[in-house]
Amino acid sequence: MPIYEYTCQDCQITFETIRSIREADAPITCEQCQGNNVKRRISLFNASSGGRAIAGGPSCSSCASGACSTCGSH
Numbered sequence: 001m002p003i004y005e006y007t008c009q010d011c012q013i014t015f016e017t018i019r020s021i022r023e024a025d026a027p028i029t030c031e032q033c034q035g036n037n038v039k040r041r042i043s044l045f046n047a048s049s050g051g052r053a054i055a056g057g058p059s060c061s062s063c064a065s066g067a068c069s070t071c072g073s074h
């Protein structure tokens with residue numbers, strides 16, 4: 001499931017929550033002040049689906065040498 005980041009407009013904290021896509025825009029309360037003035041930030045959609053876009057490098061040690069049968073990304 002994707003990880004979503006939310007920022008509380010009242011206390012300016014940012015917290016992460018793993019939710020289903022369907023729940024992404026559902027109301028959420030700030031985990032610090034329990035307020036409702038929370039905005040969703042840009043989600044980290046692909047954080048757990050390979051990771052190649054995040055680091056820009058190989059997603060596993062085998063990838064460094066080209067074809068990779070471990071993660072199947074080539």
Ligand SMILES: [Zn+2]
Binds near residue numbers: 010032
């Ligand atoms: Zn808050």
